[in-house]
Ligand SMILES: Cc1cc2nc3c(=O)[nH]c(=O)nc-3n(C[C@H](O)[C@H](O)[C@H](O)COP(=O)(O)OP(=O)(O)OC[C@H]3O[C@@H](n4cnc5c(N)ncnc54)[C@H](O)[C@@H]3O)c2cc1C
Ligand code: SF4
């Protein structure tokens with residue numbers, strides 16, 4: 001395996017605004033949404049306090065984070081995964097549940113600019129996080145360049161894995177891991193496609209990376 | 213999942229106190245949450261340690277220091293990792309997926325649990341999950357299981373990739389617990405299954421992994437991690453080898469070798485290292501030395517191929533390391 005595949009270096013976290021095709025409009029909108037949101041007192045943002053947990057404390061964990069630029073403060077069951085909270089509490093059902101075991105990538109979202117699988121993390125552990133789901137990529141009807149590239153190259157068939165593929169591709173490109181077909185295959189391998197749309201997916205990622 | 217509380221530890225001291233009182237540490241959660249969902253793991257109190265200042269990665273002279281909460285992805289690309297011990301980066305990148313590597317901590321990686329299918333099959337006997345219940349793998353599905361260090365009670369391999377590289381490089385780990393601090397080789401973190409496969413590691417109750425130190429090694433750049441698996445990425449190893457060699461005009465002055473997928477813990481091959489000393493880096497010589505790796509191997513019904521695959525992987529890893537300028 002060539003060194004390049006690994007080491008065409010990580011350039012850093014995803015800044016969604018900068019991954020959009022030079023849409024200053026969308027940058028301003030994103031910033032607006034964040035400043036307009038309610039400020040949450042620091043104490044509220046923490047999970048239950050460290051001192052002497054009682055069974056009653058098990059019922060609820062308080063958490064506050066921003067999703068696609070909108071701040072949410074929620075009371076949760078500590079058992080709820082970030083994935084379940086996105087889908088069931090916030091009704092952001094674009095993010096999919098495939099395996100629920102970290103093995104398929106359908107649930108990929110960005111947390112603080114990094115792609116992660118949302119099924120293997122507890123929502124209660126993400127106070128203060130900035131989260132982006134597939135719903136947060138398009139802006140004012142303008143698709144994100146990665147979304148456009150998936151349509152152009154038919155990077156899907158049934159579409160179930162697609163939100164995860166697209167978010168993962170945004171991460172992959174921002175990390176600087178989309179330099180060659182081989183590199184894209186390796187760094188997109190956390191996302192499984194049962195329909196086998198891989199040729200289209202790889203072409204879409206390469207195209208979108210080239211446009212950035 | 214059974215109900216639990218989760219509290220964020222504001223300091224190492226408080227984390228350890230909470231663990232001493234029966235709490236369980238959670239870092240990336242990629243092992244723990246998965247197994248809690250299956251109710252294989254059933255902690256009732258989680259201690260979220262992610263706010264602790266243990267995310268550092270830095271060089272201390274020739275040594276590489278890695279905080280227990282540094283993420284796999286960050287350690288892999290860190291300039292000090294790549295400069296001092298590139299094989300650690302290689303082993304990390306060959307593990308899991310980009311998303312999981314962004315989540316998974318180094319401490320959690322070392323303590324990840326086995327991937328034996330019966331371990332998470334609640335209705336199957338498994339000595340590791342329920343001591344004394346029996347081992348379903350011995351006469352069952354055991355294609356991925358170990359051939360070295362097994363017992364009649366358990367033959368599961370330890371699945372970590374980076375642990376293999378750390379063991380080859382003689383890394384040590386610093387832990388803090390209710391009784392204070394201690395430092396010991398990563399290799400000694402792991403127990404053999406013997407009659408007590410439910411006891412996997414040597415940490416004392418409440419002990420927190422603080423950091424890993426990888427001592428400098430003059431020839432550490434001539435190293436490769438070779439992982440053989442069923443698909444090219446995002447898969448656990450069938451066999452993996454971390455090979456580090458000191459070459460002098462085609463002659464091996466010294467070698468470090470550890471393997472994964474073969475033993476019930478990350479497996480250092482000191483006998484092979486000895487056999488390689490002073491030998492030319494040539495296929496026939498390497499093959500003869502690599503053979504000693506499988507002396508005493510105890511294959512099961514489904515994993516006899518590992519008796520062949522292990523020496524071959526070792527030979528290839530050594531050759532690949534030798535190709536590095
Ligand atoms: C689909 C999938 C594929 C994978 N493939 C690979 C692979 O190919 N190679 C590989 O190496 N790994 C692989 N993994 C495993 C993955 O690397 C581990 O799950 C991960 O490294 C665990 O780290 P974590 O921070 O998420 O641990 P957690 O789940 O948070 O914790 C794991 C355990 O460690 C304990 N713990 C955590 N931190 C500390 C600390 N500082 N001190 C004391 N105890 C602590 C916890 O109490 C828990 O028992 C895979 C995982 C998945 C889900
Ligand atoms: S090999 Fe170990 S983990 Fe697997 S069933 Fe046997 S005892 Fe359980």
Ligand code: FES
Pocket residue numbers: 096097098099100101102103104105106107108117118119120
């Ligand atoms: S649903 Fe999260 S990885 Fe499959």
Ligand code: FES
Pocket residue numbers: 155156157158159160161162192193194195196197
């Ligand atoms: S498009 Fe159907 S799973 Fe990928």
